[in-house]
Amino acid sequence: MTTTESRLPNPVALVPQLKDVGGALYQATGNGTIPRTTISLVQLRAGQLAGSTYLTVLHTGNLREAGAAEQTITAVASWRDAPYFSDAERVALELVEAVLMPNPAGERVPDELYDRAAEQYDDRALATLIMAIGQVCFFLPLALIGKPLPGVSPAEQWRN
Numbered sequence: 001m002t003t004t005e006s007r008l009p010n011p012v013a014l015v016p017q018l019k020d021v022g023g024a025l026y027q028a029t030g031n032g033t034i035p036r037t038t039i040s041l042v043q044l045r046a047g048q049l050a051g052s053t054y055l056t057v058l059h060t061g062n063l064r065e066a067g068a069a070e071q072t073i074t075a076v077a078s079w080r081d082a083p084y085f086s087d088a089e090r091v092a093l094e095l096v097e098a099v100l101m102p103n104p105a106g107e108r109v110p111d112e113l114y115d116r117a118a119e120q121y122d123d124r125a126l127a128t129l130i131m132a133i134g135q136v137c138f139f140l141p142l143a144l145i146g147k148p149l150p151g152v153s154p155a156e157q158w159r160n
Contacts, residue, residue: 011142013158025131033122034128045077046137049101055143079093095109
């Protein structure tokens with residue numbers, strides 16, 4: 001069955017403040033302390049972990065637009081043994097997994113992981129990375145419950 005529209009009507013029309021919140025999150029993560037590609041890698045991995053086709057298509061497209069190599073994009077799902085990622089990107093991917101996946105052995109973000117992240121990012125960049133994870137987590141319920149159409153921009157699928 002092919003779906004031609006989102007399950008949820010335009011969320012911005014329903015909750016107009018969403019536009020301001022989304023814009024503020026975009027500005028907060030776009031402060032230049034972390035490359036947009038790193039943010040998109042993290043957000044793609046979050047979409048994969050959540051099983052959201054909408055988010056995986058969106059962030060794959062963002063990475064392509066930013067000029068990321070196809071093998072890098074493809075390897076996000078198996079980043080741990082892929083040779084395409086910098087140490088900073090690896091720790092960012094590890095952080096998003098730690099936040100979104102339970103750790104039966106203890107806390108999700110142990111001191112050792114935080115320390116490795118702090119070696120790669122100064123305080124402002126680390127706070128920005130945390131906000132990038134929060135940004136995708138903010139939109140996860142809309143993607144999973146509202147089920148927007150993959151590959152269709154919000155402006156195209158929600159014209160009202």
